[in-house]
Amino acid sequence: MARYGFFSRQLKKAFGDISASNLAIIGIVIVGIFAIIAIFAPFFAPYNPYDIDLMATYQSPSFEHLFGTDNVGRDTFSRILYGSRMAFTITLLIVILELSISVPLGLISSYIGGYFDEIIMRIMDIIISIPHLLLAIVIVALLGPNVRNAILAIGISYIPMLTRLVRSVTLSIKEEPYIEACQVLRFSVKRIVFYHILPNIVSVIIVQVSLDLGYALIDMASLSFIGLGVQPPKASWGAMLSTGKNYLLNTPWMCIFPGIAIALLVFGFNLFGIGLERILNPRYQKY
Amino acid sequence: MFEEEIKLHNPVLKTINLKKYFLSEKSLLTRLLVGAKWVKAVDGINLEMYPEEVLALVGESGCGKTTLAKLILGLLTPTDGKIYIYGKSPREYGAQLATILQIVFQEGPASLNPRKRVGSLIKEVIKVHKVVDVDKIDEKANSILEMVDLGKEFKERFFHELSGGQAQRVVIARALALNPSILIADEPTSALDVSIQARILNLLMRLKKEFHLTMLFITHNLGIVRQISNRVAVMYLGKIVELGNTEEIFDYPRHPYTKALLSAVPIPDPTVKRGIIVLKGETPSPINRPSGCAFHPRCPFKKGICKNKEPELLNLNNNHYVACHFPMNYNSSKF
Amino acid sequence: MKINNSFLLIRNLSIYFYAKKKIIKAVDGVTLEVKKGETVGIAGESGCGKSTLARSILRLVPPPGEIVSGEILYKRSNILKINDQQLRNIRGNKISIIFQDPSIYLNPTVSIGKQICDVIMAHNNVSFKNARSKTIQLLDELEIQEPGDRFKNFPYEFSGGMKQRVLIAMAISCNPELVIADEPTTALDVTIQRQILELIKGKLIKKDSSFLFITHDLGILAEICDRIYIMYAGSIVEQAKATDLFQKPLHPYTQKLLAAIPRHDIRKELTEIKGSPPRLDNLPIGCSFYPRCDIHTEKCYQERPPLYKVDEDHFVRCYNV
Numbered sequence: 001m002a003r004y005g006f007f008s009r010q011l012k013k014a015f016g017d018i019s020a021s022n023l024a025i026i027g028i029v030i031v032g033i034f035a036i037i038a039i040f041a042p043f044f045a046p047y048n049p050y051d052i053d054l055m056a057t058y059q060s061p062s063f064e065h066l067f068g069t070d071n072v073g074r075d076t077f078s079r080i081l082y083g084s085r086m087a088f089t090i091t092l093l094i095v096i097l098e099l100s101i102s103v104p105l106g107l108i109s110s111y112i113g114g115y116f117d118e119i120i121m122r123i124m125d126i127i128i129s130i131p132h133l134l135l136a137i138v139i140v141a142l143l144g145p146n147v148r149n150a151i152l153a154i155g156i157s158y159i160p161m162l163t164r165l166v167r168s169v170t171l172s173i174k175e176e177p178y179i180e181a182c183q184v185l186r187f188s189v190k191r192i193v194f195y196h197i198l199p200n201i202v203s204v205i206i207v208q209v210s211l212d213l214g215y216a217l218i219d220m221a222s223l224s225f226i227g228l229g230v231q232p233p234k235a236s237w238g239a240m241l242s243t244g245k246n247y248l249l250n251t252p253w254m255c256i257f258p259g260i261a262i263a264l265l266v267f268g269f270n271l272f273g274i275g276l277e278r279i280l281n282p283r284y285q286k287y
Numbered sequence: 288m289f290e291e292e293i294k295l296h297n298p299v300l301k302t303i304n305l306k307k308y309f310l311s312e313k314s315l316l317t318r319l320l321v322g323a324k325w326v327k328a329v330d331g332i333n334l335e336m337y338p339e340e341v342l343a344l345v346g347e348s349g350c351g352k353t354t355l356a357k358l359i360l361g362l363l364t365p366t367d368g369k370i371y372i373y374g375k376s377p378r379e380y381g382a383q384l385a386t387i388l389q390i391v392f393q394e395g396p397a398s399l400n401p402r403k404r405v406g407s408l409i410k411e412v413i414k415v416h417k418v419v420d421v422d423k424i425d426e427k428a429n430s431i432l433e434m435v436d437l438g439k440e441f442k443e444r445f446f447h448e449l450s451g452g453q454a455q456r457v458v459i460a461r462a463l464a465l466n467p468s469i470l471i472a473d474e475p476t477s478a479l480d481v482s483i484q485a486r487i488l489n490l491l492m493r494l495k496k497e498f499h500l501t502m503l504f505i506t507h508n509l510g511i512v513r514q515i516s517n518r519v520a521v522m523y524l525g526k527i528v529e530l531g532n533t534e535e536i537f538d539y540p541r542h543p544y545t546k547a548l549l550s551a552v553p554i555p556d557p558t559v560k561r562g563i564i565v566l567k568g569e570t571p572s573p574i575n576r577p578s579g580c581a582f583h584p585r586c587p588f589k590k591g592i593c594k595n596k597e598p599e600l601l602n603l604n605n606n607h608y609v610a611c612h613f614p615m616n617y618n619s620s621k622f
Numbered sequence: 623m624k625i626n627n628s629f630l631l632i633r634n635l636s637i638y639f640y641a642k643k644k645i646i647k648a649v650d651g652v653t654l655e656v657k658k659g660e661t662v663g664i665a666g667e668s669g670c671g672k673s674t675l676a677r678s679i680l681r682l683v684p685p686p687g688e689i690v691s692g693e694i695l696y697k698r699s700n701i702l703k704i705n706d707q708q709l710r711n712i713r714g715n716k717i718s719i720i721f722q723d724p725s726i727y728l729n730p731t732v733s734i735g736k737q738i739c740d741v742i743m744a745h746n747n748v749s750f751k752n753a754r755s756k757t758i759q760l761l762d763e764l765e766i767q768e769p770g771d772r773f774k775n776f777p778y779e780f781s782g783g784m785k786q787r788v789l790i791a792m793a794i795s796c797n798p799e800l801v802i803a804d805e806p807t808t809a810l811d812v813t814i815q816r817q818i819l820e821l822i823k824g825k826l827i828k829k830d831s832s833f834l835f836i837t838h839d840l841g842i843l844a845e846i847c848d849r850i851y852i853m854y855a856g857s858i859v860e861q862a863k864a865t866d867l868f869q870k871p872l873h874p875y876t877q878k879l880l881a882a883i884p885r886h887d888i889r890k891e892l893t894e895i896k897g898s899p900p901r902l903d904n905l906p907i908g909c910s911f912y913p914r915c916d917i918h919t920e921k922c923y924q925e926r927p928p929l930y931k932v933d934e935d936h937f938v939r940c941y942n943v
Contacts, residue, residue, distance in 0.1 A: 176397060177392045177393075177394050177397040177398035178397060178398045178399055178400045178401075180362060180392070180398070181390075181392060181398040181399075181458075181461070182400075183362055184360055184362065184385065184388075184389065184390050185385050185389075185412055185415070185416075185461075185465070186381075186382040186383075186384060186385035186415075186416075187411075187415055188415075191415070195411075196400050196403075199400075199402040199403075200400070200401065200402055347811035347812060347813065347814075348811055450898045452898060453898075480667035480668055480838065480899075481667065481838070481879060481882050481883055482667060482878065482879060482882050482894075482895035482898075482899075483895075483898060484882070484884075485882040485884075485892040485893060485894045485895070486894045486895070486896075488884070488892055489892060489894055507811070507812065508884065509812075509886040510883065510884030510885050510886045511884045512886070513884065513885070513886045513887075513888075513889055514884045514889060514890070514892060534889075537886060537887075547813060548812055548813060549886060550816075551812045551813050551815065551816035552812055552841065552886055553819070553839065553841030553842045553844065553845050554841055554844065554845075554885060554886075554887055555840040555841040555843075555844045555868060555880060555883050555885065556844055556868050556885075557844045557845070557864050557865050557868055558865070558868070558869070559887065563816070563820075565816055565817060565820050566813045566816070566817070567817075569781050569783060569784070569814065570811070570813070
């Protein structure tokens with residue numbers, strides 16, 4: 001119809017594009033900038049993030065100290081730059097831990113089914129019924145507060161969600177005729193699961209994982225904030241927030257800048273995840 | 288004649304009283320609280336297939352024809368009954384069964400993994416079952432594609448780059464890559480247009496001759512059955528109600544259901560005049576199978592006994608089996 | 623063609639779908655006529671544009687589809703030009719449509735009876751009570767057992783065949799002058815299809831109302847239609863009276879199509895049609911069938927053949943007849 005004319009079509013096209021790939025691109029750009037910062041932190045940082053300068057404590061932002069200094073005179077800007085290294089390493093490690101357990105577990109549990117599946121899923125239900133940050137706190141409290149344990153704790157608390165996701169997607173793929181065809185051809189379970197099913201669920205996993213990256217960053221910051229994650233004096237955004245909160249009234253920049261850094265990177269991860277979902281999910285794909 | 292020929296051979300495939308019951312509720316909790324009924328998807332099938340014949344399995348949706356195929360393929364475990372393939376149970380063959388028994392599924396494109404190229408799908412089969420030496424896999428894949436009239440260039444394609452007919456040919460190629468002797472075709476053309484359908488059917492028949500295949504052809508399209516099959520088995524609610532030579536079934540159907548089914552199919556020729564039997568009501572669900580003859584609530588010729596006593600599948604004459612208390616008679620005139 | 627006599631006249635209609643970087647010509651210059659009281663069939667394979675054509679009659683072409691040219695005259699008023707109010711008066715009231723998959727078009731949360739009542743009340747100024755009794759009468763007419771009880775049922779309690787009856791009830795509830803049926807029996811089993819066909823023959827095809835039946839199954843058309851249009855790749859390639867079409871098909875496509883249908887009443891060699899239908903975004907310049915045709919000449923791929931009149935009511939788009 002003429003009514004669905006040229007203009008609205010163009011509008012739709014443009015809008016459709018923004019809601020899909022452009023979101024992901026904005027996300028990638030944000031994440032990319034942080035990644036470059038993390039890699040080249042020593043080049044960008046004007047100061048050593050661990051250098052204590054008791055002559056220059058509590059300084060407000062200036063050309064000398066872009067983001068001001070903290071209670072022992074360390075340059076906040078440099079610390080944020082170095083903190084991004086910590087942020088990336090930790091979130092990536094958490095996600096790798098999550099992936100390496102959830103994906104095989106979800107795939108195999110769903111493909112084999114029966115009691116094995118039932119038992120695995122009930123275990124996951126138990127884990128999922130505990131709020132995951134609380135679970136992480138318990139685990140860290142048991143194992144002792146350090147980075148390794150914090151990564152372990154958050155990683156474990158993420159496993160049930162991804163496992164269930166992988167399982168449910170596998171369940172639907174399992175019923176597809178092409179998997180049945182593989183069964184008729186008497187392929188081994190290993191081949192069917194990892195060679196035929198896995199490639200078809202990768203997109204779902206990628207989307208979930210890119211969202212999890214954001215959550216992992218927040219959760220790690222939270223743990224660090226309450227002193228169970230990265231321990232000071234290491235430059236981590238969560239720990240910086242934690243220190244900064246004591247001086248919030250007088251020197252708010254000690255909190256504001258790490259806060260902004262966390263928010264931005266999480267935003268980047270999420271945009272990337274959402275955009276990716278729009279691109280990969282056929283429900284959003286039209287014409 | 289064909290029936291004389293088949294007696295000389297032992298059956299290639301034989302099922303004895305094959306049954307598959309499902310529970311209507313899957314969850315344990317609902318089963319305990321509400322209770323569940325048995326869905327008798329396949330209910331006592333005795334079938335024999337002889338070398339190089341095409342046996343058509345006909346029935347409407349929900350009659351259990353696909354379940355039967357899956358039982359034979361070993362994708363489902365039977366509740367009761369036995370299957371023999373060349374006199375041995377499928378379990379005895381293990382993974383080797385794939386080289387004896389294959390299937391062409393209905394949804395051609397859907398039975399190809401969307402993330403794999405045609406070439407790798409075919410080579411995979413050859414590789415896993417070690418059909419040829421490693422260095423000859425490529426050559427073999429080419430010859431298999433050529434067999435279904437597809438060129439080498441198709442090896443690089445994904446399934447969404449294929450038309451329906453091409454995809455179905457790839458599926459056939461993949462099934463025949465292992466050189467099986469029995470092929471089950473489950474509605475291989477029902478998703479295709481008429482103009483493509485004829486090609487696929489002719490291809491299947493050509494390959495049947497070349498490979499000396501024994502074929503179980505599952506379909507709801509009676510037109511196809513007439514063109515390609517030697518014998519026909521008509522299924523209704525999990526049971527075979529009529530079994531016999533194609534020409535005889537089509538010209539002289541003895542079971543009222545077969546007759547109604549045949550008369551229901553429109554013929555693309557307005558000059559053909561014939562009597563049409565319109566069946567009342569719907570096919571009952573296999574959960575609530577009617578008593579006696581399962582067809583009696585819809586049967587236009589039912590009598591008292593039909594409701595109480597289940598008819599057995601009996602040989603009327605000439606290997607024409609019918610499960611009906613009052614099979615149709617054609618003594619007086621041809622219908 | 624005389625406008626006076628015709629009741630629905632589609633002239634030179636083209637519908638294109640604008641996808642990314644390509645134009646899909648779903649309907650390409652179709653002229654079609656339905657006379658009063660006539661049953662007309664459109665046959666074609668999947669993707670030939672027959673459903674789009676059917677939908678366009680009620681202006682139901684989904685975006686990004688656009689009607690780029692042509693007119694659809696219903697009793698001399700162009701459906702493409704009338705305002706929404708007038709269109710609403712025609713939809714359901716004068717022209718109604720039955721689709722292939724009934725479950726999509728029924729609201730799962732509203733009872734069957736209520737949904738039919740809604741249709742009746744939307745087009746007639748009647749009370750719910752009257753609409754209800756009319757609905758029950760309709761359900762009864764369509765051979766639904768115990769219509770009074772069935773009135774309160776929800777769509778999930780109905781089988782596919784029953785749902786299709788409900789849609790037919792909706793379609794005929796306002797005594798339309800034209801009913802369009804788009805593959806109404808394709809999703810059904812043979813015996814259920816037969817029931818619906820008998821209903822259509824008995825209840826829908828009346829002397830004073832017209833019927834447009836779209837399907838890929840030529841067998842059905844042979845049984846119920848007066849005239850048949852054969853569609854291929856977005857255009858009409860042959861149109862004829864039903865008997866003529868099956869007795870002496872003229873277009874090579876029609877001939878081959880008829881020869882390719884496996885019939886259960888005779889055993890014959892199935893003739894193949896080589897190749898596959900052209901893509902609608904990349905149609906050949908000349909005759910769209912020439913790549914698959916055995917008798918094509920040089921002219922066939924240079925210029926699109928016009929619709930030749932070979933007989934009264936028999937038109938063929940082919941140079942070689």
